[in-house]
Amino acid sequence: xxxxxxxxxxxxxxxxxxxxxxxxxxxxxxxxxxxxxxxxxxxxxxxxxxxxxxxxxxxxxxxxxxxxxxxxxxxxxxxxxxxxxxxxxxxxxxxxxxxxxxxxxxxxxxxxxxxxxxxxxxxxxxxxxxxxxxxxxxxxxxxxxxxxxxxxxxxxxxxxxxxxxxxxxxxxxxxxxxxxxxxxxxxxxxxxxxxxxxxxxxxxxxxxxxxxxxxxxxxxxxxxxxxxxxxxxxxxxxxxxxxxxxxxxxxxxxxxxxxxxxxxxxxxxxxxxxxxxxxxxxxxxxxxxxxxxxxxxxxxxxxxxxxxxxxxxxxxxxxxxxxxxxxxxxxxxxxx
Numbered sequence: 001x002x003x004x005x006x007x008x009x010x011x012x013x014x015x016x017x018x019x020x021x022x023x024x025x026x027x028x029x030x031x032x033x034x035x036x037x038x039x040x041x042x043x044x045x046x047x048x049x050x051x052x053x054x055x056x057x058x059x060x061x062x063x064x065x066x067x068x069x070x071x072x073x074x075x076x077x078x079x080x081x082x083x084x085x086x087x088x089x090x091x092x093x094x095x096x097x098x099x100x101x102x103x104x105x106x107x108x109x110x111x112x113x114x115x116x117x118x119x120x121x122x123x124x125x126x127x128x129x130x131x132x133x134x135x136x137x138x139x140x141x142x143x144x145x146x147x148x149x150x151x152x153x154x155x156x157x158x159x160x161x162x163x164x165x166x167x168x169x170x171x172x173x174x175x176x177x178x179x180x181x182x183x184x185x186x187x188x189x190x191x192x193x194x195x196x197x198x199x200x201x202x203x204x205x206x207x208x209x210x211x212x213x214x215x216x217x218x219x220x221x222x223x224x225x226x227x228x229x230x231x232x233x234x235x236x237x238x239x240x241x242x243x244x245x246x247x248x249x250x251x252x253x254x255x256x257x258x259x260x261x262x263x264x265x266x267x268x269x270x271x272x273x274x275x276x277x278x279x280x281x282x283x284x285x286x287x288x289x290x291x292x293x294x295x296x297x298x299x300x301x302x303x304x305x306x307x308x309x310x311x312x313x314x315x316x317x318x319x320x321x322x323x324x325x326x327x328x329x330x331x332x333x334x335x336x
Contacts, residue, residue, distance in 0.1 A: 022332060023292035024101050025285050027307065028090050028110030028117035032215075033300035034082045036071035039089040041322045042096065043069070049092035052127065056088035059131035064088060079145070079218050083113045083138035084131050090117040090298035091127050093319055097297075100329055106289050107257065109250040109281050111303060112181070112222070113137075115271065119264055121297065122245035129240035136236040140229035141272075145219020147228065151197040152180060152217050155188050157210030163188045166207060170200035180222035181276040184309045189215065191223040226272045233272055237265045255280035257288075279310055286311035295319050295328065 042049035043065065053065040067076050068085040075081060098121075110118035113134065120130040155163060163179050167190060170177045177192030177200045190200050197220075201212035219225065242265065248257035251267045253274050258264050285294070286307075293315040296304045304316040319328050 022101075022104045023289055024105045025289050025292045025294045026094075026105055026108040026118065026121055027294055027296045027303040028108065028114035028121065029086060029296060029298045029300055029303055030111035030114040031079065031082050031086065031217075033298065033302050034068075034076055034086055035299065036068070036073050036076055038068055038085070038299045038320070039065070039092050040069040042089075042092045042325075045322050046092075046096050048095035052092040052095045053088050055127045056084055056091065056131040059128040060084050060135045077216065078138075079142040080135060080138035083116075084135045086113060086299055087117050087120070087130060087134045089320065090114070091120060091130075093297045093325065094121050096325055097319065097328065100332060101295070105247060106292055107248045107250060107285060109285060110252075111278055112252065112271070112276050114298075114303075115249070115252050115268065117298065118249045119245060119268075122247050122249050124243055124245045124249075124261060124264055125240045133236050133240060137229075137233055137272075140232045141221060141226065142218050144226055144229045145217075148220075148225050149194060150192055150220025150223065150225045151194045152189055152191045152215040152220060153197050153201055154183075154211070154213045154215060155190060155201070155204045155209050156213070157186055157208060159204060159207040159209060161207050163190070163204070166200050166203045167192075167196075170196050170203055173199070175199070176224055178223050179275050180220075182279045183276075184279055184306050186309070187306075191220040192225065193220065222271070222273065222275055224273055230269055230272055234265075234269050237268060250281050250284055252276045252278070252281065255284045257284075278306065282307055282310040286314050290314070293317055 043053055057064050064085055108118040108122050116134050167177050175193040175196035177190055177196030179188055180191035181189035190197060204212050242261040244261050245259055248259050251258050253267050253270045255277050294307050296318045299320050301318045304318050307316050317328050318324050
């Protein structure tokens with residue numbers, strides 16, 4: 001088991017059992033957080049993590065874990081691979097830490113793809129169903145990107161006019177562009193037809209943007225260009241055995257806590273074409289759980305970084321590697 005052995009897990013479990021005042025909120029990362037090698041240390045260290053990766057491999061019918069561990073990066077980055085690979089990594093982390101911190105988790109939220117992972121950790125469906133849904137979602141989004149090419153770009157910095165006004169002005173000539181991700185007060189991602197995104201970037205620079213960065217994606221996600229994928233996503237969601245989430249999942253679409261399975265399905269479909277209201281999600285969670293530690297379950301540190309910018313008063317902890325799991329379990333029951 002490497003640095004974390006049975007003794008450390010037993011100690012952490014005992015500490016949590018004795019200190020129920022600890023609170024955690026889980027943050028589940030979305031597409032863009034993937035990297036070659038993610039989860040390999042967990043796979044090598046923990047049988048529970050291996051089981052999670054194997055479950056996803058079996059559900060999607062391919063050696064997705066090998067792709068996550070060894071690449072190549074171009075294949076891993078493809079939407080239909082990146083999404084289930086990120087789910088698998090988050091599920092592997094959760095398999096390792098669930099018994100220790102699960103009783104103290106108060107809520108969860110995930111960014112875009114991560115919202116599907118959040119419903120898995122909340123017990124709304126099993127991992128095999130989650131993997132099949134996410135693989136189908138990624139495939140639909142990829143195919144729609146081929147059928148109706150689009151682009152996305154990150155707009156960074158404070159603007160002299162609203163991003164909504166910029167998108168309206170850029171769309172006036174007939175090429176649709178809309179806000180797609182409200183990530184923080186100084187970072188919004190836009191999405192739409194290539195010409196519209198290009199015009200919006202020029203307008204944003206004129207309005208004071210520090211940077212306008214085209215994103216390496218295969219389509220215009222969270223925009224009307226994804227509308228043709230709605231029926232397919234609805235169909236695959238309906239194939240799963242759904243339960244009401246055991247803890248609230250704060251939805252991307254409206255920043256409202258969801259505890260009903262039917263409502264969850266509706267909002268996950270709406271999310272395909274609606275903007276991710278991540279800043280509102282984080283402000284809502286910070287207000288509801290001001291004393292909680294916000295734990296990023298899975299690949300990278302994107303969401304803990306955004307959390308510190310949106311609500312600098314909250315405590316955060318990335319948890320995607322053996323070392324980070326070690327730190328989380330060692331600090332359980334303390335103010336760390």
